[in-house]
Amino acid sequence: MSIQLFVADKVVRVMMKRRFRRNPTVMELRAIMSEMPIRPAPKRIKVETVELGGCDAELLTPRNADLTRALLYIHGGGFVAGVPANHRPLTWRLAEGVGVPVYAIDYRLAPEHPFPAALDDCVEAYRALLAKGLSPEHIAIGGDSAGGNLTLVTALKIKALGLPLPAALVCMSPVTDHEGFESRTQNAKSDAMFDVRMIPTVPPLYCPDADPMDPLVSPYRGDVAGLPPTLFHCSRDELLRDDSIRMAEKMKAAGVDATIEVWPGVFHVWQITADVLPEAKRAVANIVAFLRAKLGK
DSSP states (O other): OOHHHHHHHHHHIIIIIHHHTTOOOHHHHHHHHHTSOOOOOOTTEEEEEEEETTEEEEEEEETTOOTTOEEEEEOOSTTTSOOGGGGHHHHHHHHHHHTSOEEEEOOOOTTTSOTTHHHHHHHHHHHHHHHTTOOGGGEEEEEETHHHHHHHHHHHHHHHHTOOOOSEEEEESOOOOTTOOTHHHHTTTTOSSOOGGGGGGHHHHHOTTSOTTSTTTSGGGSOOTTOOOEEEEEETTSTTHHHHHHHHHHHHHTTOOEEEEEESSOOTTGGGGTTTOHHHHHHHHHHHHHHHHHTTO
16 A cells, blocks of 8 residues: 555545535535545646537547547446546546547436436437447447446446447446445445445435336346446445446356456545556556557557
């Protein structure tokens, strides 16, 4: 563990977990996320807001980008909070590392827009990339936490619609089953960010009129055969660890090329701290290598 991670872990426990123990309301959660500093991308990365499938998206384009390829990025935030700019320390690095434009979609949030609004936005964004003339084998989809969930269910929905599937998926600490797995109790103390009592509050906000076990809400319950190659990242110590492990196991059993990396000592979605943490930089480098290989870079 780097000294930077040692310090960051303590800060996250004080600044995040203590506040999450109070089961914050949606507005309080949004306020917490709004306190995250929005760091500018380097000047060599062009950042602009564009329309994509009916939604705004933050488009990050590196110099000499291969415009025939793209990454559709879906941010986390418990389905109720967050904006693409919160994840810019990660998305600009993915854009530059892979050498492709990254479209970070600003999908509709619950509870104002419950399921399936966010899923619909992600599917339409993917359709829009196809409509731009991009080949599906040149498109990847990735996301973190709730965005990792949306990455998986978007792929399931694309498959159900008979659309061509993307080349690859990247899921960082996704929620894959709203019933949960063993790590949600085993890691109650070791998780630096979340209090286990927060987890059951999500489905009533996100999918009040749908079954939380619907495969388009809990992708672990879905038919995963035929999904694209998928890279999972999770922390050994987080509540959602087994969501990644079990999903990767199910996909492998179905013949999907699924890879999982379980990182010790890090916190939930540590990759967005690549500005400061060596562990985050290494994780991003692994994601970049995976995407370059799958996108034919």
